[in-house]
Amino acid sequence: MLHETLTEIYNRLFERFGPQHWWPGQTxxxxxxxxxxxxxxxxxxxxxxxxxxxxxxxxxxxxxxxxxxxxxxxxxxxxxxxxxxxxxxxxxxxxxxxxxxxxxxxxxxxxxxxxxxxxxxxxxxxxxxxxxxxxxxLGKPVFVVDAYTARILTRHGLIAPPVDYHGIQALFQNTLPRETALFNEYHALLVCCGKHFCKPKPLCGNCPLQPMPHEIEEFY
Ligand code: SF4
Incomplete structure (x- = not known):
């Protein structure tokens, strides 16, 4: 169930935003x-x-x-x-x-x-x-958690406050295949979604993660 949900989130974000080519940096x-x-x-x-x-x-x-x-x-x-x-x-x-x-x-x-x-x-x-x-x-398959990740997961009822960095990280790392390319793209896509839609006042109307079940709560 959780695997399906996290995969669905990834697929919808990737379909909308495409590859993010992170991290910007030459070396x-x-x-x-x-x-x-x-x-x-x-x-x-x-x-x-x-x-x-x-x-x-x-x-x-x-x-x-x-x-x-x-x-x-x-x-x-x-x-x-x-x-x-x-x-x-x-x-x-x-x-x-x-x-x-x-x-x-x-x-x-x-x-x-x-x-x-x-x-x-x-x-x-x-x-x-x-x-x-x-x-x-360094190319290690480690999931990066940030405020956007916590906000999106909370609003969709996948985690409950108080959020814990390592709890969220474990949720991704224990559910999805431990692959550097997947974690690279997934984190970048969540940031993109957070910047454009999942703001403090969310813009759910045109967001690719709408209409997933979610609860809108001011968390931050
Ligand atoms: S649908 Fe709304 S709550 Fe969910 S990620 Fe998009 S903006 Fe945030």
Whole structure:
């Protein structure tokens, strides 16, 4: 039953929105950097910050390791919280350099579980950022949960508040085939649905998930 419902949601979203081609980023390192920069801001701002890093030829793990956080911060200013994010970025890059010689490909050879534990021990890396890195930069079949996912599932009665990140993640991971490509596309499609339709005030009328049974409750 749950498998059918989650599959139906995926199929409807994919049919409406098509492939999302996530994550926007040319290299695994750029995706890792983007995963930190996108915390609490929209992607357009992240793009500006990444463009600054590219212009300064800083999208390189060893260079990012060497630069001081105080010098990095102005470059990523467009992403907001730039002092905090500079420190977080430095912490992530230090982890990558200390454990994997700054090479995401080397990191990807470790198990998802081991990597996740390591990432969560890096200051400023929470479950959503860690899982975004695991899925989109390192190719691990880990489902990324975000506020849109929680909202859509709650409104359709598939979960009940209070929502729990790992409970929602387990719901997907234990129900669907554990496939990187599927989790990649599914998360991106949920974000697309959330941005266009499942807003704080939902636009159910033209949403591809209408008329699935759902309850409209202000959750956030
Ligand atoms: S907008 Fe309405 S139909 Fe669409 S996902 Fe949200 S609650 Fe469901």
């Amino acid at each position: 695994p390192l750029e995706i890792m950097v983007g995963a930190v920069l996108t915390q609490n801001t929209n992607w357009a701002n992240v793009e500006k910050a990444i463009a600054n890093l590219k212009q300064a030829s800083l999208l390189d793990a060893q260079k990012l390791r060497r630069i001081e956080a105080a010098d990095l911060a102005p470059l990523i200013r467009p992403a907001g919280y730039f002092n905090l994010k500079a420190r977080r970025l430095k912490a992530l890059i230090e982890w990558l350099c200390d454990h994997y010689e700054g090479d995401p490909g080397q990191a990807a050879r470790r198990s998802a579980e081991g990597l996740r534990e390591e990432l969560l021990s890096v200051r400023g890396i929470g479950p959503e950022t860690a899982d975004s890195i695991l899925l989109y930069a």
